[in-house]
Amino acid sequence: MIIKDSHIPIYFQLEMEIKELIKGLKPGDPINSEREFAEKYDISRMTVRQAINNLVNEGVLVRKRGKGTFVAAPKVEQPLSGLTSFSEDMRSRGMTPQTKILNFQVIPADRNAADKLKIKEGSLVYEVCRLRLADNIPMALETSYLPCELIKNLTTEIVHASIYEYVENSLQLKISHATQTLESSLSQKNESPLLELKDGSPVLLIERYSYLETDTPFEYVKSIYRGDRYKFIIDMKRGQE
Amino acid sequence: MIIKDSHIPIYFQLEMEIKELIKGLKPGDPINSEREFAEKYDISRMTVRQAINNLVNEGVLVRKRGKGTFVAAPKVEQPLSGLTSFSEDMRSRGMTPQTKILNFQVIPADRNAADKLKIKEGSLVYEVCRLRLADNIPMALETSYLPCELIKNLTTEIVHASIYEYVENSLQLKISHATQTLESSLSQKNESPLLELKDGSPVLLIERYSYLETDTPFEYVKSIYRGDRYKFIIDMKRGQE
DNA sequence: TAAAACAACTGGTATAGACATCTAGTCATA
DNA sequence: TATGACTAGATGTCTATACCAGTTGTTTTA
Numbered sequence: 001m002i003i004k005d006s007h008i009p010i011y012f013q014l015e016m017e018i019k020e021l022i023k024g025l026k027p028g029d030p031i032n033s034e035r036e037f038a039e040k041y042d043i044s045r046m047t048v049r050q051a052i053n054n055l056v057n058e059g060v061l062v063r064k065r066g067k068g069t070f071v072a073a074p075k076v077e078q079p080l081s082g083l084t085s086f087s088e089d090m091r092s093r094g095m096t097p098q099t100k101i102l103n104f105q106v107i108p109a110d111r112n113a114a115d116k117l118k119i120k121e122g123s124l125v126y127e128v129c130r131l132r133l134a135d136n137i138p139m140a141l142e143t144s145y146l147p148c149e150l151i152k153n154l155t156t157e158i159v160h161a162s163i164y165e166y167v168e169n170s171l172q173l174k175i176s177h178a179t180q181t182l183e184s185s186l187s188q189k190n191e192s193p194l195l196e197l198k199d200g201s202p203v204l205l206i207e208r209y210s211y212l213e214t215d216t217p218f219e220y221v222k223s224i225y226r227g228d229r230y231k232f233i234i235d236m237k238r239g240q241e
Numbered sequence: 242m243i244i245k246d247s248h249i250p251i252y253f254q255l256e257m258e259i260k261e262l263i264k265g266l267k268p269g270d271p272i273n274s275e276r277e278f279a280e281k282y283d284i285s286r287m288t289v290r291q292a293i294n295n296l297v298n299e300g301v302l303v304r305k306r307g308k309g310t311f312v313a314a315p316k317v318e319q320p321l322s323g324l325t326s327f328s329e330d331m332r333s334r335g336m337t338p339q340t341k342i343l344n345f346q347v348i349p350a351d352r353n354a355a356d357k358l359k360i361k362e363g364s365l366v367y368e369v370c371r372l373r374l375a376d377n378i379p380m381a382l383e384t385s386y387l388p389c390e391l392i393k394n395l396t397t398e399i400v401h402a403s404i405y406e407y408v409e410n411s412l413q414l415k416i417s418h419a420t421q422t423l424e425s426s427l428s429q430k431n432e433s434p435l436l437e438l439k440d441g442s443p444v445l446l447i448e449r450y451s452y453l454e455t456d457t458p459f460e461y462v463k464s465i466y467r468g469d470r471y472k473f474i475i476d477m478k479r480g481q482e
Numbered sequence: 483t484a485a486a487a488c489a490a491c492t493g494g495t496a497t498a499g500a501c502a503t504c505t506a507g508t509c510a511t512a
Numbered sequence: 513t514a515t516g517a518c519t520a521g522a523t524g525t526c527t528a529t530a531c532c533a534g535t536t537g538t539t540t541t542a
């Protein structure tokens with residue numbers, strides 16, 4: 001309900017109202033049109049626009065001209081420096097990166113990969129296993145999965161260069177965000193020799209999911225970094241209020 | 242100059258105009274009032290407001306009611322995930338945080354702490370050692386160092402609540418950024434029992450340096466997180482070009 | 483049948499004007 | 513000398529209206 005002669009601005013009351021409405025909706029669902037809101041609450045359309053504008057700025061809604069206004073996809077709260085590749089990362093640390101492709105094949109997605117890439121179990125995916133070195137010292141073991149349907153015509157040459165560049169420049173897909181988790185673990189039997197470690201040495205396990213603008217995941221990477229050689233660095237800035 | 246019957250919206254032209262104007266101004270300088278702009282270019286005040294609102298949202302301008310509109314301080318490029326406290330972090334994961342202060346004292350800085358806080362060896366620093374729990378399970382061991390000269394009158398109460406809040410609100414110091422490193426390690430003899438781990442269990446070692454706007458470090462924290470219970474999560478956005 | 487025109491929606495841009503609220507200075511009064 | 517009232521000018525809120533520009537489905541036309 002909107003109270004007209006309250007000291008609380010109408011557009012603000014409407015913002016709250018809409019936020020309530022949204023709770024019952026899913027991302028992508030449309031909300032009422034501006035004109036409908038205006039009529040329903042007997043307020044000016046410009047006032048409705050002010051409320052909606054604020055919510056769009058907050059990332060709660062998205063407008064689509066000619067179509068309507070929709071509930072936004074869950075917001076990535078804090079945009080971040082990331083999405084640097086191993087090579088960029090190492091170079092910025094003054095080291096020379098090198099990549100050895102250990103395995104490159106097309107396989108049907110197992111339960112795990114299918115789940116993470118949001119595709120059907122058994123759909124074809126590329127499996128790329130790479131050993132990453134810096135200054136000739138093994139640094140990390142990286143296994144990537146990419147759906148064939150989305151990332152067409154991947155070759156060893158591309159894998160050697162940059163998958164990200166290929167996706168953005170050649171395939172013209174827009175990478176929007178990624179979620180990365182880091183945890184501490186111990187090296188396993190099958191990994192240790194490649195990384196020149198003893199079994200049970202500390203390793204940093206990093207998993208990354210990368211998404212296109214459409215929120216479609218296009219890459220799932222599981223990396224194992226040597227705990228004795230690799231530090232993950234994050235620079236953080238305080239948001240302004 | 243603003244062209245009225247162009248295909249470029251007037252508010253957008255005005256945005257460009259104002260951006261040009263600003264180049265000759267310093268942060269904090271006032272720009273023309275909304276009515277002045279409206280009269281000068283013979284356009285509606287609401288259109289001027291739209292242009293200014295957009296620039297405010299971009300962080301280029303700040304409005305001050307009753308006073309005017311001013312050039313904003315240089316924008317914080319990527320406000321970022323960081324600088325959340327343990328408590329906030331745990332709560333966002335749906336767990337109940339708890340803190341036990343194991344040690345709180347003033348000591349002369351040793352070589353290491355002095356180096357990291359950029360102060361003289363032997364200067365007084367607070368040493369705060371806290372055990373962090375989530376849902377009553379030990380999660381991390383945190384040791385913080387803060388220079389006494391900068392962070393005056395720290396008490397156990399404050400340490401129990403939030404040091405960041407104290408620094409920003411009571412001391413009126415502005416926290417600007419932090420650098421954090423993460424690495425994988427093995428738990429040590431003196432840490433294991435507190436975290437209820439066996440010696441040599443995988444742990445995540447996180448070090449953080451926090452800085453004020455003046456680039457003065459005011460806090461150095463070394464944390465040890467249980468590898469079996471803690472995952473570090475980062476959301477990353479592709480920078481827009 | 484296929485293409486073109488139309489209609490009915492959506493959000494986007496722009497106007498003119500009213501009144502509210504906040505800030506800072508001026509000026510008269512207690 | 514304060515204090516309060518007034519005032520000019522700033523941003524904030526809100527209205528009513530008009531037309532522009534995409535989107536989509538329907539209807540007319542070739």
